[in-house]
Amino acid sequence: MPDQNEIRDTVILGSGCAGLTAAIYAARSNLKPLVLEGHEPGGQLSITTLVENFPGWPEGVQGPELIENMKKQATRFGAELRMAHLTCVDLTKSPFELTLGKDTVLTRSLIIASGASARWLGLPSEQALIGFGVSSCATCDGFFASGKEIAVIGGGDSAMEEALFLTRFATKVTLINRSESFRASRIMLERAQTHPQIEFLHNTIVEECLGVEEKDLKGLKLLNRKTGERSTLPVSFMFLGIGHEPNATMFKGQLDLDNDGYVKTEDNVFVSILGERIHGVFACGDVQDRRYRQAITAAGTGCMAALEVEKYLEELGR
Numbered sequence: 001m002p003d004q005n006e007i008r009d010t011v012i013l014g015s016g017c018a019g020l021t022a023a024i025y026a027a028r029s030n031l032k033p034l035v036l037e038g039h040e041p042g043g044q045l046s047i048t049t050l051v052e053n054f055p056g057w058p059e060g061v062q063g064p065e066l067i068e069n070m071k072k073q074a075t076r077f078g079a080e081l082r083m084a085h086l087t088c089v090d091l092t093k094s095p096f097e098l099t100l101g102k103d104t105v106l107t108r109s110l111i112i113a114s115g116a117s118a119r120w121l122g123l124p125s126e127q128a129l130i131g132f133g134v135s136s137c138a139t140c141d142g143f144f145a146s147g148k149e150i151a152v153i154g155g156g157d158s159a160m161e162e163a164l165f166l167t168r169f170a171t172k173v174t175l176i177n178r179s180e181s182f183r184a185s186r187i188m189l190e191r192a193q194t195h196p197q198i199e200f201l202h203n204t205i206v207e208e209c210l211g212v213e214e215k216d217l218k219g220l221k222l223l224n225r226k227t228g229e230r231s232t233l234p235v236s237f238m239f240l241g242i243g244h245e246p247n248a249t250m251f252k253g254q255l256d257l258d259n260d261g262y263v264k265t266e267d268n269v270f271v272s273i274l275g276e277r278i279h280g281v282f283a284c285g286d287v288q289d290r291r292y293r294q295a296i297t298a299a300g301t302g303c304m305a306a307l308e309v310e311k312y313l314e315e316l317g318r
């Protein structure tokens, strides 16, 4: 059993935009937050290139640089960043118990900012070209596709939304759906199908992204699963729109999650189990936000979570 000194006032799970904003606020309140960096330190911003829509950066800022600055800002006020993965969590007793491999940390409050991870195809050539023509974020990288021919992968609402959005920049968008039918809602599908700049390929999968040596996407090798026909599509950008996975599986049974595994929240950050609020635990950022998924909205809810922690600890008499 860890001694009393090891009970933290607050632990923040995740070091993306939401977690680090929470850390800045909590640290400035002198709570000495412990930030667990997790599997993808820095979150999705750390795999983005130029971020042009974060207020305060008129010329844009590289995603990794933005994250690095947030880390510096949080540690300057006393946040402790630790490379650790949560292996087990017990929210049934207070203080809450977090298992990090061989270590146990007890904490009076917990901010869950574990984010969501974009789904990828999993091809080595795709992974090698992330940030060099391959992207999972149309809002972040769409501008760079200006005047180019591009591909969007997927057949759900995300893919339709991305394809429609990207017609503002790209001269032509080829939407590649692996199935015959679509998961997208009728209205979104119709909008995409009737758009003059969008073309559809059905029953088609990407076998390889071309341009790994040049570090610049040159095209896609495609396979029609129905006919067995192979072809090459010359495109300068490939956007993935095949969904996101919220990083919340470790909370199954301990927190209310929606059908797709996102943490359900009330008033943005309050969590529950069987509809009953869990005091002292808050969620922020993409792990609870399937709708906006922007750096600035993640930062906003991170701030809210930290302010609620402060209030909660005050009520506890800390």
Ligand code: NDP
Pocket (backbone or CB within 6 Å): 119, 120, 121, 153, 154, 155, 156, 157, 158, 159, 161, 178, 179, 181, 182, 183, 184, 185, 241, 242, 243, 244, 290
């Ligand atoms: P969905 O799960 O609805 O769709 C995922 C799509 O990606 C499917 O077409 C699926 O194909 C395809 N896919 C999955 N894995 C692969 C793979 N490895 N290779 C190729 N294709 C793949 O996810 P979305 O993100 O589109 O939507 C999630 C939820 O969010 C939905 O409820 C949606 O309605 C909602 N949403 C709403 C929006 C809006 O209203 N504006 C915008 C975005 C999302 P297959 O069918 O073959 O499995």
